[in-house]
Amino acid sequence: MEPRPPVALVTGAANGIGRAIAERLRNDGFAVAAVDVESISPEAGGEAPGGQLASGSSDGASGPASGWASGPASGWASGPASGWASGEPAGADAAGRIVPYTADVADLDGHDRLLDRVEDELGALAALVNVAGILVPEPVAKLTLAAYRHQHAVLLDGPVWLARSAGLRMAARHCGRIVNITSVHATNGEAASLAYDTAKAGLEAATRTLAIELGPCGVLVNSVAPGFVQTRMSIVDGRDETESEWFRQIYLEHGRLPLRRAAQPAEIAAAVSHLVSPDNTYLTGQRVVVDGGLIVTF
Numbered sequence: 001m002e003p004r005p006p007v008a009l010v011t012g013a014a015n016g017i018g019r020a021i022a023e024r025l026r027n028d029g030f031a032v033a034a035v036d037v038e039s040i041s042p043e044a045g046g047e048a049p050g051g052q053l054a055s056g057s058s059d060g061a062s063g064p065a066s067g068w069a070s071g072p073a074s075g076w077a078s079g080p081a082s083g084w085a086s087g088e089p090a091g092a093d094a095a096g097r098i099v100p101y102t103a104d105v106a107d108l109d110g111h112d113r114l115l116d117r118v119e120d121e122l123g124a125l126a127a128l129v130n131v132a133g134i135l136v137p138e139p140v141a142k143l144t145l146a147a148y149r150h151q152h153a154v155l156l157d158g159p160v161w162l163a164r165s166a167g168l169r170m171a172a173r174h175c176g177r178i179v180n181i182t183s184v185h186a187t188n189g190e191a192a193s194l195a196y197d198t199a200k201a202g203l204e205a206a207t208r209t210l211a212i213e214l215g216p217c218g219v220l221v222n223s224v225a226p227g228f229v230q231t232r233m234s235i236v237d238g239r240d241e242t243e244s245e246w247f248r249q250i251y252l253e254h255g256r257l258p259l260r261r262a263a264q265p266a267e268i269a270a271a272v273s274h275l276v277s278p279d280n281t282y283l284t285g286q287r288v289v290v291d292g293g294l295i296v297t298f
């Protein structure tokens with residue numbers, strides 16, 4: 001039987017960090033189900049006009065991580081949690097590709113339909129990366145209950161419930177990796193971020209509980225907490241805050257940010273790449289902070 005490619009589902013894959021993660025995992029040899037409420041552009045390796053799926057195989061050959069170079073399935077098969085290697089054959093031709101799916105992570109009732117579709121079309125899910133997010137800064141006095149609930153639906157309920165549904169499927173096969181993208185906001189507060197901060201902290205708590213319950217079944221669950229990352233989310237009131245005067249003064253001149261620059265999305269993707277790879281055999285329940293040293297200063 002042909003070795004099958006591992007399948008990864010990445011939410012929020014149309015832009016920024018999610019897009020970088022989808023591209024990185026494609027380069028690592030995954031068949032990537034790229035999920036977003038927005039459409040995935042062909043440059044990201046998604047569906048080209050006319051419905052053809054763009055192949056990422058040439059990128060994959062020269063990609064930054066060559067863990068799957070000898071066949072994507074082999075790494076998992078040799079690891080201690082190799083259940084997916086004995087599943088049904090499916091999707092071998094989808095290796096090194098990004099396949100777009102339109103879905104709203106806040107639609108909890110739609111998760112199983114989405115997972116059924118992805119697994120029917122690409123094969124059993126080996127990895128889930130919850131990235132989709134929104135940032136709606138609002139001071140406490142102006143925050144409405146509806147806005148609070150909406151942010152929690154996207155940033156907390158959606159990823160937690162998707163991780164639960166995907167995690168149970170992975171547990172039944174005794175193999176899987178889940179990564180939740182949180183934020184330094186999960187542990188460090190900022191004004192006008194009540195809904196965002198509480199949602200990210202909740203997602204880190206969920207990461208720990210899921211890791212405890214799913215660990216015995218071969219499913220490793222971690223979170224990655226970025227600091228400042230240059231994406232459209234760092235654009236506030238039309239200005240990229242990482243290029244503003246206050247950012248330069250506080251974080252660069254006064255040294256609050258040891259690496260003296262914001263991250264690029266690919267630098268977050270590099271951490272995720274390890275956590276979902278077969279090289280990660282013993283790291284679970286953890287918060288991996290990728291922030292250029294931001295939260296170790298004061």
Ligand SMILES: NC(=O)c1ccc[n+]([C@@H]2O[C@H](COP(=O)([O-])OP(=O)(O)OC[C@H]3O[C@@H](n4cnc5c(N)ncnc54)[C@H](O)[C@@H]3O)[C@@H](O)[C@H]2O)c1
Nearest residue numbers: 012014015016017036037104105132133183226229231233
């Ligand atoms: N950019 C930063 O500085 C930074 C820092 C820390 C954490 N994060 C986190 O990283 C993640 C990605 O952020 P980004 O900076 O790439 O932002 P982004 O706006 O570039 O990308 C977010 C993506 O999520 C999608 N999305 C939003 N709501 C969705 C929903 N309900 N269902 C499906 N998809 C949805 C958007 O369409 C978009 O493609 C977020 O969870 C964010 O909180 C970002």
